[in-house]
Every structure is written in structure tokens, then in C-alpha cells.
Amino acid sequence: MKRVGFIVSSAAVVLGAWASAAGTSAFAADAPRGQSIANANACMGCHAVDRKLVGPSFQQIAAKYKGDAQAPAKLTRKVKDGGSGVWGMIPMPAHPSMSDADIRTVVDWVLAGAPAK
Incomplete structure (x- = not known):
């Protein structure tokens, strides 16, 4: 069970970082x-x-x-x-x-x- 929690947490961190970077790129592209x-x-x-x-x-x-x-x-x-x-x-x-x-x-x-x- 600990391993599943680790995988889910890691995926959330990666997705959060990707979303943040995508938002920054989208803003720069709008300028x-x-x-x-x-x-x-x-x-x-x-x-x-x-x-x-x-x-x-x-x-x-x-x-x-x-x-x-x-x-x-x-x-x-x-x-x-x-x-x-x-x-x-x-x-x-x-x-x-x-x-x-x-x-x-x-x-x-x-x-x-x-x-x-």
C-alpha cells in the first residue's frame, strides 16, 4: 500500500509541475x-x-x-x-x-x- 501512495503522490507532483510550466508557456505565448x-x-x-x-x-x-x-x-x-x-x-x-x-x-x-x- 505504501508503494501505491508513493506512486500517486509522485504523479501528482509531476502533473502539478507540468501544469505550472504549461501555464507559464501559455502566458509567454500570449504576449x-x-x-x-x-x-x-x-x-x-x-x-x-x-x-x-x-x-x-x-x-x-x-x-x-x-x-x-x-x-x-x-x-x-x-x-x-x-x-x-x-x-x-x-x-x-x-x-x-x-x-x-x-x-x-x-x-x-x-x-x-x-x-x-
């Missing part, structure tokens, strides 16, 4: 690709979706550049090369190791208002 790339490249250390941190919120950036056809190119260059002066005295560091495709995905997500889905 927009731009947000996932921003998280992976430390963008969220200075920016938040809906409030100013060190830099402006992604929603503030979207509002500022709304209707600007040159915004994708401007912001792509800003992310790659860094810059200062647009939002205050604190400079934005360059991100030379980010691929152009990843930068464009993040920029497109930000310009869309940084939607949750």
Missing part, C-alpha cells in the same frame, strides 16, 4: 512578439507600457509619433544608436547588438500603442 523582445533586451528597465519610468512610457511614445510616417525609421535608428534630448536629459543607450528585425518588431509594437495582445 505580443514586440513585448517579448522588449523584455529580453532590457527595454522594460527604463520603459513601461503605461507610465514613465526612466524614459517615457511606450504609450507616450506612440502618442507623440502618431501620424508621423517617418516614425518607424526615426525610432529604429534611435534604438540602434541611442540618443538624448527628445524626452529629457537622460540619454537612451544604444542597442547595437539587437537585430534590425527585432528592433523593427519592437518599434511597430510601440507605435501600435504597446497592446497587450
Whole structure:
């Protein structure tokens, strides 16, 4: 009888761990690709979706550049090369190791208002 209890308990632990991992993966899969790339490249250390941190919120950036056809190119260059002066005295560091495709995905997500889905 002890052996049966051990097997049932072990199965419950394994299933619980699997369910937990599956839930985490499902959550990550629900996040927009731009947000996932921003998280992976430390963008969220200075920016938040809906409030100013060190830099402006992604929603503030979207509002500022709304209707600007040159915004994708401007912001792509800003992310790659860094810059200062647009939002205050604190400079934005360059991100030379980010691929152009990843930068464009993040920029497109930000310009869309940084939607949750």
C-alpha cells in the first residue's frame, strides 16, 4: 500500500509541475512578439507600457509619433544608436547588438500603442 501512495503522490507532483510550466508557456505565448523582445533586451528597465519610468512610457511614445510616417525609421535608428534630448536629459543607450528585425518588431509594437495582445 505504501508503494501505491508513493506512486500517486509522485504523479501528482509531476502533473502539478507540468501544469505550472504549461501555464507559464501559455502566458509567454500570449504576449505580443514586440513585448517579448522588449523584455529580453532590457527595454522594460527604463520603459513601461503605461507610465514613465526612466524614459517615457511606450504609450507616450506612440502618442507623440502618431501620424508621423517617418516614425518607424526615426525610432529604429534611435534604438540602434541611442540618443538624448527628445524626452529629457537622460540619454537612451544604444542597442547595437539587437537585430534590425527585432528592433523593427519592437518599434511597430510601440507605435501600435504597446497592446497587450
